[in-house]
Amino acid sequence: MGHPQLISAKVVIDNRVLKDSNRTEEVLQHEVGHADDARRNTGIYVANSKKNDEEKGKTPHDKRPNEIVANNFQKTVAAEKQASLKAAEQQRKNEEKQRKQEEKRKNEEEKRRKKNEML
Numbered sequence: 001m002g003h004p005q006l007i008s009a010k011v012v013i014d015n016r017v018l019k020d021s022n023r024t025e026e027v028l029q030h031e032v033g034h035a036d037d038a039r040r041n042t043g044i045y046v047a048n049s050k051k052n053d054e055e056k057g058k059t060p061h062d063k064r065p066n067e068i069v070a071n072n073f074q075k076t077v078a079a080e081k082q083a084s085l086k087a088a089e090q091q092r093k094n095e096e097k098q099r100k101q102e103e104k105r106k107n108e109e110e111k112r113r114k115k116n117e118m119l
């Protein structure tokens with residue numbers, strides 16, 4: 001058999017975090033980063049976790065290898081989301097602009113038609 005593969009992961013979010021939706025999303029992204037890392041680099045992930053346990057928190061949280069990976073994952077996902085929101089907003093603006101141009105064109109056409117009727 002090959003190495004284990006993550007099929008699903010349960011993420012528990014602390015109540016203190018749930019009150020802040022931005023923080024909740026950030027924590028979820030971070031935790032999914034751990035799950036993704038554990039799935040992709042199972043051996044390294046497990047070894048790092050074991051080392052953390054043995055050190056009993058000697059290395060500061062954000063300096064631990066598994067935390068660095070999860071933090072980077074979180075930043076990447078957050079940046080992708082921002083880019084995607086920005087692109088959607090730009091598309092909405094473009095569609096609005098197009099709609100206004102079309103409206104203007106129809107109004108001018110109508111004006112011309114009325115003017116021609118009077119001639």
Ligand SMILES: [Zn+2]
Nearest residue numbers: 030034067070
């Ligand atoms: Zn973490």
